[in-house]
Amino acid sequence: MNARTPIGNRRWVIKIGSALLTRDGRGLDHEAMAGWVEQIAAARAAGTEIVLVSSGAVAEGINRLGWGERPRAIHELQAAAAVGQMGLVQAWESAFIAHGRHTAQVLLTHDDLSDRKRYLNARSALRTLLAMGVVPVVNENDTVVTDEIRFGDNDTLGALVANLVEADLLLILTDQEGMYDRDPRHDPEAQLIREASAEDTALEAMAGGGGALGRGGMRTKVRAARLAARSGTATLIASGREPSIIADTVAGGDHGTLLVPRQPPQTARKQWLAGHLQVAGHFVLDAGAVRALREQGTSLLPVGVVEVWGTFDRGEVVACLDQEGREIARGLANYGADEARRIRGHASDAIEGTLGYIDDPELIHRDNLVLV
Numbered sequence: 261m262n263a264r265t266p267i268g269n270r271r272w273v274i275k276i277g278s279a280l281l282t283r284d285g286r287g288l289d290h291e292a293m294a295g296w297v298e299q300i301a302a303a304r305a306a307g308t309e310i311v312l313v314s315s316g317a318v319a320e321g322i323n324r325l326g327w328g329e330r331p332r333a334i335h336e337l338q339a340a341a342a343v344g345q346m347g348l349v350q351a352w353e354s355a356f357i358a359h360g361r362h363t364a365q366v367l368l369t370h371d372d373l374s375d376r377k378r379y380l381n382a383r384s385a386l387r388t389l390l391a392m393g394v395v396p397v398v399n400e401n402d403t404v405v406t407d408e409i410r411f412g413d414n415d416t417l418g419a420l421v422a423n424l425v426e427a428d429l430l431l432i433l434t435d436q437e438g439m440y441d442r443d444p445r446h447d448p449e450a451q452l453i454r455e456a457s458a459e460d461t462a463l464e465a466m467a468g469g470g471g472a473l474g475r476g477g478m479r480t481k482v483r484a485a486r487l488a489a490r491s492g493t494a495t496l497i498a499s500g501r502e503p504s505i506i507a508d509t510v511a512g513g514d515h516g517t518l519l520v521p522r523q524p525p526q527t528a529r530k531q532w533l534a535g536h537l538q539v540a541g542h543f544v545l546d547a548g549a550v551r552a553l554r555e556q557g558t559s560l561l562p563v564g565v566v567e568v569w570g571t572f573d574r575g576e577v578v579a580c581l582d583q584e585g586r587e588i589a590r591g592l593a594n595y596g597a598d599e600a601r602r603i604r605g606h607a608s609d610a611i612e613g614t615l616g617y618i619d620d621p622e623l624i625h626r627d628n629l630v631l632v
């Protein structure tokens with residue numbers, strides 16, 4: 261068997277899913293948590309900085325409130341998350357304190373990471389905590405988000421946190437040995453993938469949805485790996501039921517599925533752009549502009565835009581689509597939607613004549629543009 265690509269051990273993000281943490285919804289598995297904490301504390305003592313991304317607030321809230329099943333109403337889910345998050349942080353805090361390690365609760369929303377200022381604040385807070393030897397315990401702030409504006413699954417959140425702290429590894433612990441070439445729940449012949457490129461688009465076809473408690477399944481884990489790769493972060497999907505999974509991985513063991521970045525890391529600003537789950541509008545590009553962006557890495561000029569959709573202001577994130585509606589890039593618009601509609605299809609030297617002023621010759625400057 262070929263040796264796997266080695267993983268750096270400077271900084272890791274470890275994500276633990278709901279199904280694992282809550283024994284399939286029967287309440288927090290304190291014993292398993294103690295086992296993971298012991299291994300994390302040892303890795304930290306040996307010099308690896310670790311951020312924990314912990315799911316399980318909603319599942320634990322449902323358990324604490326004695327509800328038989330997951331509610332559908334958003335206000336009930338928000339309430340369950342608020343109750344359950346208390347149990348989660350209590351459990352992590354006491355497990356880490358037994359090893360003399362402080363934890364810090366960090367609850368994030370999509371808005372926190374899409375607003376540039378708040379993103380930079382979250383980044384410096386996390387980096388400060390890590391430098392102080394604290395283990396940040398991150399979750400989505402489920403109580404203040406609704407379906408339209410949530411990450412929903414913590415795989416995506418884990419990847420964005422890995423971008424924030426520029427982790428070497430995003431370790432996703434789940435209830436399977438790793439990623440198989442098809443959903444093992446439906447096909448016992450499924451084969452475990454040992455290593456693949458995080459950017460390999462064929463992986464998505466092999467990844468299915470999640471179980472009753474987890475939200476994303478393998479699909480969101482594959483997407484998370486692609487997102488994480490933007491900061492040069494490798495993703496390992498492995499079984500949290502394997503008793504010494506973290507220690508073995510630190511020691512260079514080769515459990516699970518490793519998805520490695522093959523492209524060079526992007527700048528922090530481009531990672532931030534790629535991490536936006538929502539955009540304020542769309543530019544539809546002609547074929548020449550699509551080629552120029554993809555093949556030459558140019559800025560987007562008004563002349564290559566055939567349609568402008570949505571309402572947005574200068575500085576907002578806008579997606580660029582080809583004529584079949586496929587997103588090819590996104591970036592920060594230099595003009596608001598109304599101005600963009602007036603200058604689309606025009607050469608840049610006609611902008612001033614059309615608008616009466618010119619801010620920039622491009623609709624999106626290439627420094628603010630990321631291919632997706």
Ligand SMILES: Nc1ncnc2c1ncn2[C@@H]1O[C@H](COP(=O)(O)OP(=O)(O)O)[C@@H](O)[C@H]1O
Nearest residue numbers: 277278434440442443468470471474476477478
């Ligand atoms: N190709 C695949 N390989 C492995 N697991 C898969 C695959 N496709 C779908 N799955 C499902 O994804 C589930 C894990 O995701 P999920 O239920 O969201 O858990 P978590 O809470 O850990 O995120 C597995 O239990 C498995 O049934």
Ligand SMILES: N[C@@H](CCC(=O)OP(=O)(O)O)C(=O)O
Nearest residue numbers: 278315316317318414474475
């Ligand atoms: N923020 C949510 C986690 C969402 C979720 O279920 O994520 P996951 O189990 O990782 O697929 C919670 O704490 O309940």
